[in-house]
Structures are given as C-alpha cells and as structure tokens.
Amino acid sequence: MRILLTGAAGFIGSNLLEKLLSLGNEVIGIDNFDPFYPRKYKEKNLENAYKNKNFRFIEADICTPATWESFGNNNFDVIIHLAAKAGVRPSMVQPVEYNKVNVLGTNYLLEFARKNNIRKILFASSSSVYGVNKNLPWLVDEPNLEPISIYAYSKLAGEQLCEFYQDYFDLNITALRFFTVIGPRQRPDLAIHKFVKAIIEDQTVTLYGNGQTFRDYTFIDDIVSGIIGAMNYDNNKFEIFNLGNTHTVSLLELVKTIEDILGKKAKIEYLPEQKGDVPFTWSDIEKSRNLLGFNPQTDLKEGIGQFINWYKTLV
Numbered sequence: 417m418r419i420l421l422t423g424a425a426g427f428i429g430s431n432l433l434e435k436l437l438s439l440g441n442e443v444i445g446i447d448n449f450d451p452f453y454p455r456k457y458k459e460k461n462l463e464n465a466y467k468n469k470n471f472r473f474i475e476a477d478i479c480t481p482a483t484w485e486s487f488g489n490n491n492f493d494v495i496i497h498l499a500a501k502a503g504v505r506p507s508m509v510q511p512v513e514y515n516k517v518n519v520l521g522t523n524y525l526l527e528f529a530r531k532n533n534i535r536k537i538l539f540a541s542s543s544s545v546y547g548v549n550k551n552l553p554w555l556v557d558e559p560n561l562e563p564i565s566i567y568a569y570s571k572l573a574g575e576q577l578c579e580f581y582q583d584y585f586d587l588n589i590t591a592l593r594f595f596t597v598i599g600p601r602q603r604p605d606l607a608i609h610k611f612v613k614a615i616i617e618d619q620t621v622t623l624y625g626n627g628q629t630f631r632d633y634t635f636i637d638d639i640v641s642g643i644i645g646a647m648n649y650d651n652n653k654f655e656i657f658n659l660g661n662t663h664t665v666s667l668l669e670l671v672k673t674i675e676d677i678l679g680k681k682a683k684i685e686y687l688p689e690q691k692g693d694v695p696f697t698w699s700d701i702e703k704s705r706n707l708l709g710f711n712p713q714t715d716l717k718e719g720i721g722q723f724i725n726w727y728k729t730l731v
C-alpha cells in the first residue's frame with residue numbers, strides 16, 4: 417500500500433512507520449518537529465526508517481495549505497493521521513494552538529483527502545474524550561462523553577469532523593481512541609519517561625493527587641497492531657474503536673513497578689491534582705477484538721522493561 421503518515425517522527429508514528437515498512441508498504445511521512453519536546457528525539461526516532469528505500473520524509477506543517485498543495489494527487493491508499501499537539505496539561509496553557517493543530521490541521525487533511533479522492537483515513541483519537549464519565553470500563557459507544565481538557569475537546573472535535581466528512585463526502589474514516597501508550601520512544605512529558613529519568617538521576621518523582629489515579633497502560637506494539645488492523649478493516653460507515661489494554665493501574669502501583677525493575681526507591685513528592693487530569697481510564701475492547709482482531713499481548717511490567725532498555729540507549 418501507499419501510505420501517508422502524519423506525525424511520523426513522533427513516539428507512536430515512528431514505531432508504526434517501521435512496522436509499515438517491514439510489511440513492504442511505501443510510506444510518505446510528514447512531521448514539523450513541533451517543539452513540544454526536543455527535535456533530537458524525533459530525528460533519532462526516524463534513523464531506522466531512513467535506511468528503507470520505501471520511505472520518504474517531508475518536514476512540513478499540516479496547518480499550512482502549501483503542505484497539501486505540494487502533494488498533488490499522490491494516489492495514497494490510506495492516510496494515517498497521528499500528527500497533533502499531544503498532552504493534556506499543556507493544552508490548558510495553549511488552548512488556541514491545540515485546537516489549531518488538532519482540529520484545523522485535521523480539517524486541512526480531510527479536505528486534501530476529499531479533493532484527491534483518498535477514501536481511507538485513520539484518525540488518532542484519545543481515551544481522554546471519555547473524560548470523567550464513571551461508566552467503567554468505557555464502551556466505545558458510550559453516549560455520555562465528559563471531556564475536561566482542551567486536548568480532549570480537540571480530539572472529540574476531530575472525531576466529529578471526521579464523522580461529518582464521512583457522512584457528507586463519502587470518505588471511509590475510522591477513529592482510534594488510544595489509551596495511555598507505553599514503550600520505547602515514549603514522549604518525555606509522559607509519566608513513565610519522567611519517573612524512570614527521575615529515579616535513575618536521583619531526582620524527586622512528583623505525583624499529582626494522592627497516587628490513586630488510574631490509567632489503562634497500553635504497549636506500543638499492541639497499539640501498532642490495532643492501527644494495522646483498522647487499516648485492513650473495510651468499513652463503509654464512520655467507526656470508532658478503543659485501543660486499550662483493559663487493565664487499569666494506580667499511579668502508586670506504576671511507581672512501585674518502576675522501582676522494582678530499576679531496583680531503586682523513588683523520592684516522592686505529592687502536589688495537588690492538575691486541571692484537566694482525569695481520575696481514571698479503563699477500556700472495553702470487545703468491538704476492537706471482534707472487528708479488528710485486536711488482542712493486546714504485553715503487560716505493564718514488560719512494557720516498562722522495554723521502555724527502560726530503550727531509555728538506557730539514550731544516555
């Protein structure tokens with residue numbers, strides 16, 4: 417297949433990219449090296465992919481019309497749209513920037529697809545759209561979405577825009593709600609990356625709240641399998657899938673698991689809860705199992721172990 421992948425240099429994008437190339441696909445990746453975290457991580461993420469002749473990289477911003485004009489009709493079979501401003505807390509500081517990239521950027525992409533008759537599109541959504549809904553575990557057809565951050569709103573708006581384009585312009589769009597993704601190349605703003613770094617460097621681990629917030633941590637290779645399952649799934653209506661691990665783990669349990677693997681205790685400091693953070697996430701993946709063959713294999717301990725092995729190659 418000929419694939420356009422946005423956000424190719426990021427954590428999920430670069431892992432997916434290598435898998436797509438290993439399966440013999442041709443991939444054109446776009447990324448603007450957004451300064452949310454240092455460019456050096458993203459350049460390193462792309463090193464393996466550059467060795468593959470089926471990969472071409474374009475440094476470009478999805479919010480710039482010229483980016484899309486420069487593509488013309490490239491006969492893409494599918495667009496996988498991962499580029500976004502990620503992260504809940506910073507979205508509360510930069511709301512306009514988040515909506516610009518995550519909503520307007522998505523709109524530019526959908527227009528490009530519509531004009532060039534590229535019908536298959538996968539959109540990276542997030543478990544954050546469920547917000548503070550208490551009907552756990554979250555079913556994908558849960559009607560009451562209760563987002564509490566700008567990031568979550570921007571992802572929900574992205575989903576709704578996709579649904580609109582599906583209905584009115586006859587595209588073929590799937591939204592995938594990822595649940596906290598873990599593993600090699602995880603972003604430096606995310607908990608496991610921050611905690612591992614702090615413990616190794618004898619720094620303080622800051623926990624917001626009392627350690628009793630819960631997350632459904634999902635390993636990157638499982639997420640990649642789910643995305644590929646969705647790529648091969650033939651839908652003729654707008655569909656949403658949860659990609660989660662179906663186990664929810666407390667923040668204190670997370671820290672304890674990292675301590676056990678590193679063989680070192682964390683110095684913990686407790687601070688008040690942060691605006692936008694939800695108390696729990698927990699996926700129901702029955703629909704994804706049945707229709708995408710999604711079957712997560714890797715537990716938290718193994719996932720953190722693989723992250724630490726990768727982290728040690730950086731330092």
Ligand SMILES: NC(=O)c1ccc[n+]([C@@H]2O[C@H](COP(=O)([O-])OP(=O)(O)OC[C@H]3O[C@@H](n4cnc5c(N)ncnc54)[C@H](O)[C@@H]3O)[C@@H](O)[C@H]2O)c1
Pocket residue numbers: 422423424425426427428429446447448449450451452458476477478479497498499500501502503517521540541542543593594595596597598603
């Ligand atoms: N990591 C998670 O736990 C998680 C959970 C739920 C949803 N998601 C979603 O999955 C996707 C990938 O997340 P990630 O963790 O790999 O984040 P990431 O920040 O590592 O990757 C996103 C990439 O998009 C690029 N980008 C940002 N703005 C851009 C723009 N205007 N033009 C072109 N490229 C741009 C960034 O430079 C970055 O490389 C995002 O859409 C994110 O919202 C991630």
